[in-house]
Amino acid sequence: MYRWRKGGRFGLAHPSQVNLVNALRSIFLFTLAFLWHLSPVEAGHKEFIAASPLPQYTQECAACHIAYPPAFLSVDSWLRIMAGLSQHFGVDASLEPDQIKLIGRWLASEGGTYKKVQASPPHDRISRSNWFLREHRRVDPDVWLLPSVKSPAQCNACHTHAERGRFNERELRPPPGMTGGFR
Ligand code: HEC
Numbered sequence: 143m144y145r146w147r148k149g150g151r152f153g154l155a156h157p158s159q160v161n162l163v164n165a166l167r168s169i170f171l172f173t174l175a176f177l178w179h180l181s182p183v184e185a186g187h188k189e190f191i192a193a194s195p196l197p198q199y200t201q202e203c204a205a206c207h208i209a210y211p212p213a214f215l216s217v218d219s220w221l222r223i224m225a226g227l228s229q230h231f232g233v234d235a236s237l238e239p240d241q242i243k244l245i246g247r248w249l250a251s252e253g254g255t256y257k258k259v260q261a262s263p264p265h266d267r268i269s270r271s272n273w274f275l276r277e278h279r280r281v282d283p284d285v286w287l288l289p290s291v292k293s294p295a296q297c298n299a300c301h302t303h304a305e306r307g308r309f310n311e312r313e314l315r316p317p318p319g320m321t322g323g324f325r
Pocket residue numbers: 182183184185186187214268269277278280281285286291293294295296297298299300301309310311314317324
């Protein structure tokens with residue numbers, strides 16, 4: 143005669159189902175962790191380096207500020223910036239048309255695709271993005287104006303490895319003139 147065992151096939155207690163529940167839970171947690179990781183806001187855990195760096199970008203776009211990681215702006219924003227270089231945040235940053243095309247095409251392939259960077263920030267400034275403002279809400283507004291900083295766009299005034307796409311908290315250095323630490 144056949145009888146269902148206690149905790150039989152339809153009971154949650156059956157070992158194979160416990161395994162399935164555990165597996166699903168692991169997948170769920172892993173996915174969460176993974177998405178969290180991908181968010182530009184959780185930048186501390188990873189380096190923002192382009193998949194295939196373009197030497198011309200570093201040459202042409204790192205003279206007046208760091209070569210910003212392409213992942214921090216949407217493709218739309220980058221293309222607008224590349225289309226307006228002759229009037230670039232108050233300076234003339236013009237390039238030859240073939241350079242503009244080359245760098246523009248590269249930025250279009252490396253630009254941020256995270257949900258948080260899809261909306262273009264005001265004036266296509268990384269430093270005006272919601273995630274940027276949130277991450278820097280504890281920075282005293284006076285600090286941005288120090289001669290050693292000048293503006294939020296000068297990432298490397300505080301992030302010692304910004305040129306290498308690293309922005310984690312352990313590699314922060316209070317800029318000269320700033321009293322106290324960041325917290
Ligand atoms: C005046 C100094 C300063 C400047 C300039 C600055 N940051 Fe920051 N940044 C900070 C501080 C301080 C934190 C940490 C905030 C906290 O943990 O409370 C931070 C955090 C971050 C984080 C999050 C890091 C993490 O581990 O979660 C990112 C990403 C970041 N900054 C990017 C930038 C970028 C990009 C620029 C330039 C466009 C920039 N920052 C300019 C001070 C600065």
